[in-house]
Amino acid sequence: MRTKHLSRLTLLVFAGLLLVATLPASAANVVVINFDPPGVGLNDPTPVAPVGGNPGTTLGAQRGNVYLLAAQIWGSTLDSSQTIFVAAQFTPLPCSPTGAVLGSAGPTFVVTDFPGAGFPATWYSSAQGDALSGVDQVPGFVDIGSSFNSDIDDDPNCLVGRQWYYGFDNNQGGDLDFLTVVLHEINHGLGFLELVDPNTGALFFGQPDIYTKFMLDLTLSTTWDTMTDAERLFSQTNSGNVVWNGSNVTNQAPSILGPRPSLKVLQPKVLKGSYEAQAASFGQPLGGGGGTTGQIVLADDSTGVGTDACEPITNNLNGKIALIDRGGCAFTTKVANAEAAGAKGAIVANNAPDGPAPMGGSDPSISIPSVGITLDLGNSIKAELPGANAKLLLDDDFLAGTTQDFVRLYTPAVVSPGSSKSHWDTSAEPSLLMEPSITPNLESATTLDLSPAMLQDIGWVLLP
Amino acid sequence: MNRRISLVSILAISLTLGITSFALATEEQPTTEPAPQAAPQPQTTDGEPMYVAGMQVAIDETTGELRPATAEEAANLAQQWRQIFVPRKAAPRAFTTKSGATAVELPNDMLKFSVVRIEADGTLTTGEAHGQQNAREFIATTTTPEEE
Ligand SMILES: [Zn+2]
Numbered sequence: 253m254r255t256k257h258l259s260r261l262t263l264l265v266f267a268g269l270l271l272v273a274t275l276p277a278s279a280a281n282v283v284v285i286n287f288d289p290p291g292v293g294l295n296d297p298t299p300v301a302p303v304g305g306n307p308g309t310t311l312g313a314q315r316g317n318v319y320l321l322a323a324q325i326w327g328s329t330l331d332s333s334q335t336i337f338v339a340a341q342f343t344p345l346p347c348s349p350t351g352a353v354l355g356s357a358g359p360t361f362v363v364t365d366f367p368g369a370g371f372p373a374t375w376y377s378s379a380q381g382d383a384l385s386g387v388d389q390v391p392g393f394v395d396i397g398s399s400f401n402s403d404i405d406d407d408p409n410c411l412v413g414r415q416w417y418y419g420f421d422n423n424q425g426g427d428l429d430f431l432t433v434v435l436h437e438i439n440h441g442l443g444f445l446e447l448v449d450p451n452t453g454a455l456f457f458g459q460p461d462i463y464t465k466f467m468l469d470l471t472l473s474t475t476w477d478t479m480t481d482a483e484r485l486f487s488q489t490n491s492g493n494v495v496w497n498g499s500n501v502t503n504q505a506p507s508i509l510g511p512r513p514s515l516k517v518l519q520p521k522v523l524k525g526s527y528e529a530q531a532a533s534f535g536q537p538l539g540g541g542g543g544t545t546g547q548i549v550l551a552d553d554s555t556g557v558g559t560d561a562c563e564p565i566t567n568n569l570n571g572k573i574a575l576i577d578r579g580g581c582a583f584t585t586k587v588a589n590a591e592a593a594g595a596k597g598a599i600v601a602n603n604a605p606d607g608p609a610p611m612g613g614s615d616p617s618i619s620i621p622s623v624g625i626t627l628d629l630g631n632s633i634k635a636e637l638p639g640a641n642a643k644l645l646l647d648d649d650f651l652a653g654t655t656q657d658f659v660r661l662y663t664p665a666v667v668s669p670g671s672s673k674s675h676w677d678t679s680a681e682p683s684l685l686m687e688p689s690i691t692p693n694l695e696s697a698t699t700l701d702l703s704p705a706m707l708q709d710i711g712w713v714l715l716p
Numbered sequence: 717m718n719r720r721i722s723l724v725s726i727l728a729i730s731l732t733l734g735i736t737s738f739a740l741a742t743e744e745q746p747t748t749e750p751a752p753q754a755a756p757q758p759q760t761t762d763g764e765p766m767y768v769a770g771m772q773v774a775i776d777e778t779t780g781e782l783r784p785a786t787a788e789e790a791a792n793l794a795q796q797w798r799q800i801f802v803p804r805k806a807a808p809r810a811f812t813t814k815s816g817a818t819a820v821e822l823p824n825d826m827l828k829f830s831v832v833r834i835e836a837d838g839t840l841t842t843g844e845a846h847g848q849q850n851a852r853e854f855i856a857t858t859t860t861p862e863e864e
Contacts, residue, residue: 351833351855354842358827366817378819387815397827411834426840433830440828447826450846457810457820614839669846670828689842690832 279715280332280383282323284340285394286316293342293402294319304419311405314418315342315430321420322434326442329704331713332383337394338438345401347410354428355400357437358445363389364459370711374477375461377443384711396441404428422697432690432697439703440674443710444686446476450488450669453481462710467673468497470655488672491607491665492679495658498709501702505651505659508701510681512650513538515599515625518545519641523632526647528679529599530608530624534584534615543645544597544621546573550637551590561586570594573642575633578603578624584615587622597644598622601630606665653680659702662688676702824848831855 288294296312308314319340327336339360345353363381365372366389379395382388403410417424420431446463447456455464460477467476469487475497476484487494496502513531517523531538538544549572553563561574562581574590578600590598597620602609609624621644625633633640653660653676660677662668671688683691684701708714810820825847831854832842845851 346852346855348855349834351857352831353845353851353855354830354832356824356827356829356851359822361819361821363813363817363819366813366815375820381817381819385815385817389813389815389817390819391814411832414834414840428832428840437828437830445828447822457808614837668843669850670844674828675844688844690830 280327280330281335282327282338283335284316284319284323284338287339287341288312288343294340296342296402296406304417304421304423306418306420308418315400315416316340318418318420318430318434322431322438325435325698325700326438329700329715330383330442330707331715332379333386334379334382334388336379336382336396336442338396338441339394339398341399342402343399344403344407345399347401347403347407349409349412352401352404352411354404354433355398355437357396357398357441359441359443360394360397361390362447362456362461371462371465373459374465375447375456375459376711377441377445379441380443380462380710380712383713396438398434398437398441400430400433420698422694429690429694429697432685432694435697435700436685436690439686439700442707443712444703444706445674448476448484448488448673450667450672453479453484453488463674466496466498466709467661468495468658469493470495470658488663489665489667491663492655492660492677494661494663494673495655496661496676496706496709497658498706500705500708501659502657504702504705505654505657508684509651509653509659511646511648512652512654513623513681514645514647514650515623515629516543516643516645516647517633517640518643520636520639523636523640526649527625527629528608528650529644530611530679531646531681532583532587532611532613532622532624534613534622535587535618536621538621538623538644538646543643544573545641545643546571546596548573548575548599548633548637548640548642549595550574550634551576551586551593551595553589556580561589563589565589565593568594571596573597573599573644575630575637576600577630578609582613583609583611583622583624584613584618587620588615588618590622591618591620596620599630599633599642599644600624601633602627653677653684833857 286294291297294312294316296310298311299309300311300314302309306314306317308317323338359377361378362375363378364375366381366385368384369376378390404416415427416430417427418430422429443462447461448464464476469490470493471490472483472487479487513529514526515529516526549569550559551561551565551574552558552567553561554566555563557580559577560580561576562585569590572595574595576586576590576598583600586600587598600609600611602624605627608626611624623644660679661673662675662677663672675688676684676686678687680687683694685694685697685703704714808820808823810818813819829845829851831845831851832840833855835841843854845854
């Protein structure tokens with residue numbers, strides 16, 4: 253069915269004006285307007301082979317087809333009598349051999365105090381204002397602007413060795429999945445966006461936006477719309493404690509999110525409990541109920557900082573779980589050294605008070621599981637050695653990416669302008685469409701995971 | 717004087733084509749509420765998303781009907797959208813819409829800029845930046861996240 257409608261679509265694109273598949277009668281009509289001049293961007297005539305279910309045979313047609321699929325996915329999710337206009341453009345944007353701006357997007361206008369608004373004195377995206385009021389609030393203008401970097405395909409010195417991937421099948425390999433990026437950016441344009449100034453904490457034009465009404469700080473026990481500027485500045489780096497306070501998201505989370513990567517301390521009694529941990533991006537994935545259990549032994553490499561495990565480990569770790577300090581070398585080096593010394597698992601304690609050690613990297617030769625923990629927990633465990641036993645596992649008693657059953661927002665300890673606040677936290681597992689980074693092989697991209705529930709929380713009506 | 721004329725003509729084209737002026741190259745702001753012209757109405761039944769080849773359609777100012785855009789309109793429009801990296805210096809301004817609501821055009825530097833860089837080990841780091849300057853900083857930064 254998709255193939256059928258897309259080929260029809262492709263034909264029409266070539267004709268200049270075209271349309272797509274049939275959606276339920278109440279589906280929002282999402283119109284993508286191609287702003288590119290003839291011969292470039294969305295009109296680029298360079299012949300290409302169809303890829304991953306995208307039947308386009310020119311670069312421009314493939315780009316347009318992805319936009320159209322994204323429009324169809326969003327249009328069949330939202331209920332609105334008002335057409336949602338999305339401006340589309342491919343154009344050269346800043347790029348170097350190793351870095352690029354992929355694109356930019358957002359609502360073109362925000363509106364407030366329109367008939368049908370859920371809250372007075374509250375900013376809504378143009379698209380949502382239209383949907384709630386049943387009237388085009390800013391007629392003659394698109395609702396969502398978007399622009400993507402054509403040089404990623406066109407300039408061999410831009411992001412060397414990487415291209416946009418225009419398939420629909422999430423099979424991008426090392427390339428950049430355009431469908432995921434477009435779905436994500438349109439989501440911002442629909443209202444997954446807060447407008448608070450990251451430097452001052454000030455509200456936009458002195459009043460809250462609808463998103464801030466659902467940003468709850470569990471430390472301050474208040475939402476962002478009612479905070480002072482100073483409280484918002486505090487809250488934007490209150491990692492793990494800023495959550496989405498919307499019932500649709502909270503209720504749906506258990507069916508989307510998986511068990512939490514954890515270190516379950518079994519002994520001594522004083523430390524007994526399950527602690528959130530960061531699963532490593534390498535080595536054996538954490539198991540469920542069984543997990544990996546063993547006695548914790550502090551690693552010693554007898555060189556410099558002995559507990560950093562940056563050199564071959566000299567104490568006996570056979571069948572043990574190695575406890576290692578962060579710092580001095582890659583996480584993969586530490587865990588590989590622990591494995592070589594016979595450890596069945598490894599724990600890396602952070603060396604700074606900013607959450608669990610992040611445990612990134614890749615090394616296919618590593619086969620044991622490992623996790624990162626906080627500086628505090630590391631110190632507590634060290635104080636109890638020997639005599640500590642623990643299990644590395646995915647703990648069914650907790651949902652990944654949540655605090656007190658609320659889904660976390662991304663508020664890292666060091667503010668990341670543009671990424672902080674208007675995304676889910678990166679501790680969500682499996683990865684979500686609205687995390688700040690594009691996750692390779694994001695399975696949930698086309699199902700939109702928690703995004704429809706989030707839009708429902710702020711007042712959008714969803715199709716059944 | 718010339719500049720003023722050119723601004724007016726760019727705005728007119730923008731309105732004619734039923735698009736936002738959010739990427740206008742100039743730093744000036746519209747001084748009146750956007751004219752209440754209809755966005756291009758897709759010639760399709762309800763519920764069907766549609767792709768408008770923007771450079772080929774415009775709403776005719778006199779007839780109100782869709783018509784092909786002129787080459788000049790097309791060129792001007794393309795030029796505007798290439799300026800997305802030019803931040804406006806003028807502050808955004810609130811205006812009253814025809815239906816009595818209040819609206820503000822979001823400035824370019826409040827858009828989400830999606831960014832990526834290739835790390836020393838070949839892995840990709842993606843993220844989002846707040847505005848143009850922050851985007852440039854992100855892609856110029858070199859880190860190796862798996863190292864400490
Ligand atoms: Zn984003």
